[in-house]
Amino acid sequence: MKLNDAVFGAVLLVLGVAVLWAVRAYPHMPGQNVGPALFPGLIASGLIVCALLLIVGGLRRHAQSPWFEALPWLGSRRHVVTFLTVVGSVVLYIALVDRIGFLIVAPLVLFAMFAAFRVRWTTGAVVAILASVIIWYAFYKLLRVPLPWGLLERFAF
Numbered sequence: 001m002k003l004n005d006a007v008f009g010a011v012l013l014v015l016g017v018a019v020l021w022a023v024r025a026y027p028h029m030p031g032q033n034v035g036p037a038l039f040p041g042l043i044a045s046g047l048i049v050c051a052l053l054l055i056v057g058g059l060r061r062h063a064q065s066p067w068f069e070a071l072p073w074l075g076s077r078r079h080v081v082t083f084l085t086v087v088g089s090v091v092l093y094i095a096l097v098d099r100i101g102f103l104i105v106a107p108l109v110l111f112a113m114f115a116a117f118r119v120r121w122t123t124g125a126v127v128a129i130l131a132s133v134i135i136w137y138a139f140y141k142l143l144r145v146p147l148p149w150g151l152l153e154r155f156a157f
Contacts, residue, residue: 002068002069002071003067003068003069004058004061004062004065004067004068005055005057005058005061006054006059006062006067007058007067008058009050009051009054009055009056009057009058010051010055012048012054013047013051013052013055015047015051016044016045016047016048016051017048019040019041019043019044019047020041020044020048022040023036023040023041024037026040081116082117085115085116086113086116089109089112089113092109093105093106093109097148098148098150101149101150101152101153102132102136102147102148102149102150103132103133103152104150104151104152105150106128106131106132106135106136107128107129107131108128110124110127110128110131110132111125111128114127114128
């Protein structure tokens with residue numbers, strides 16, 4: 001699916017204005033010109049400028065291109081199923097990881113995506129398991145980021 005740049009520009013404009021609206025309530029630092037609102041405000045201002053440029057460019061090109069254009073891959077059942085598998089895998093991971101646990105959900109999600117992309121079953125299973133264990137080790141052991149144990153809570157170490 002292809003959207004006109006003016007549509008994305010409008011979304012970014014709303015986001016930039018919302019951030020500017022939010023940071024106006026940030027407290028001022030006594031005796032300083034720089035406060036906690038400075039950098040979010042600068043980024044939001046840049047976002048607004050870029051959004052306006054996108055809107056102007058999109059409106060100029062609107063005569064040649066429609067607001068919305070369906071891309072050819074949307075007509076392919078395989079590509080749509082693959083796309084929905086990736087999105088569904090992320091949603092299922094978010095919904096299940098706390099209850100079931102990272103070490104169970106992550107390999108299943110990775111394997112589902114590998115299957116959707118037509119990776120051989122054996123390769124997909126091995127890579128999904130190894131990648132999940134490596135990611136768990138890197139985050140849980142090395143970086144000390146607590147990943148949910150879920151059903152494996154009694155085996156936590």
